[in-house]
Amino acid sequence: MRADRLIQALLLLQGRPQITAAELAEELEVSVPTARRDLEALAMSGVPIYPTRGRGGGWRLVGGARTDLTGLTEGEVTSLLIGLSQSGHADPERIAAVRKLVRAMPAPFREGAQRVAASTVRDAPWGEVADEATSTTVAALQRAIAGQRRVHVDYEGSLGRVGIELVPLVIGNRGSRQYLLGAPVQDGTDAADVERLRMYRIDRVRELRLLPEPGRAPDGFDVAAAWARMVARVEDLRGAARALVRVEPWAVRALQDRFGAQAFVLEAEPDDDGRALMEVRAHRVDALAEQLAGWAGVAEAVGPPEVRAALRELGERIIALYQSDGAPRTRHPL
Template identity: 75%
Template sequence: MRADRLIQALLLLQGRPQVTAAELARELEVSVPTARRDLDALAMSGVPIYPTRGRGGGWRLIGGARTDLTGLTEGEVTSLLIGLTQSLGAEPERVAAVRKLVRAMPAPFREGAQRVADATVRDIPWGEVQPASVSETVTTLQRAIAARRQVRIEYDGTQGVVTRELVPLVVGSRGARWYLLAAPAATEAGTADAERLRTYRVDRVLSASALAVPGAAPDGFDLAGEWARMVERVEDLRGSVRATLRVQPWAVRALTDRFGAQARMLEGEPDAEGRAAVEVSAHRIDALAEQLAGWTSVAEVLGPPEVRDELRRLGERIVERYA
């Protein structure tokens, strides 16, 4: 709609010293003549913009780029970006909205907003089917990233509850679970030590607070690449034990949805009973057996023997408890 384009054009003019028709056309995904007509329409409607001719020319707001046309403060802008990035789903419309909003922001606000957008990942689930509400901890971490501040967290890990002062670098989710990629500062200026990068589960963060000391990623730090490497490592841990099943055809979809990336269909024809071959995996034998126990009526574990034995022991414990 043209009204929507005019608002976007006004926001772009607000956020930049000057905008050319070609730049506006790229941002709004329209032709250059359409962009020129939109700029003319803004000027005719009373918006204080004017064109500058010649080499290096373009359209400007009278008085230069201003930060008060929307009435948003820097804190409100950051809150808006945090809300958009935390929203479930990564459909093209939401991604485009974040991108356009960041580009349209006033220059003083844009840097922090861009850090939030770049450092927040919404990823495909690891077998999760129910979304969870986003904790205040995620918001605290995102605000620290926007402000380039270190955080102090209390973390309930394998060594018990520990306190860490870290530079938050990436906040992301796989399904309903959120993760933090962070590292201690390596310099007095607060540059993160990428060699000491660690992954923290946000649901195990007991408390988090931003510190009044700087903290930022080192130059050239690959946010997306580090997230992808973390996912690969966790996938390897989660999938170190595998089992082959025969599953009733009507239950295949439900089982593979539940196991998510830890399930895959195997090649080959169904057996005499019409059951399909499926492989599932987990990080430990007992964990895999516990997950499979609920599927006993529709799935038979063919192997390995260790998983079958663990299922038998689990069944014996259930019988002993409830006999």
């Protein structure tokens, strides 16, 4: 990603009296024209670098061999950091780049940058995932976190579209789906009331507006612990209905892939019938029955009775629908 390269180029410039496009190309493993364009992009964005021509020439930082990124505005620095935090997975190189960027920032910018970096979480997916939410919404939320500001969001929830004013605290990913942990402020303060912390799907945010009022995380707020608690709470809600299932051994892995964190192997060793015992979960009994119906050839729900009854009812509806000679049934108006 180009944002990664620009940060690396800036850090290389910081550690050397000067660097040529060819030297930068070798360091970044890109072509010389690409390296030259990256250097020109840094200069155009306001980074205090300039080229010197002729023998022994190259690109140098204004004022000496080191910089604290004072050529960047706070908004530009935050934009670079947001680009890094949004791109790809949390591989070691990207984590290292974010840390180096934060360390290299001037003191006035560092606190906001640290809040953005600390509030960004990547996690394993919940089952199937949707397309990634627009980066503009995430960027706006991260800017609010950096500046300790409240936001107003129009959110499309299960009860329809509602307007919510809250303090954004954590931006988390489960696979490619993104979530916001946010809370309203405590009465009479500008600190978020974490007792009212909620998780919001960012792809359901229809509009977002940055508010002038301050909003910050309370002292001692633990991002990782808050994320873990909310994930556990959602997992409990998603797994309110449970079923014990006897599964053909070769299908255990496939069932785990389908149900994700809602599938558990209880007895890996085959029973007398040659099947393994698993527990699978869903948010409702009917939803669990619908998911299990497609596995009827390899998995049998042995309990509880309400799941077996829901499967039986579903089977009866399917039989009633398809027991005719194949001609579509005519629906008569009421």
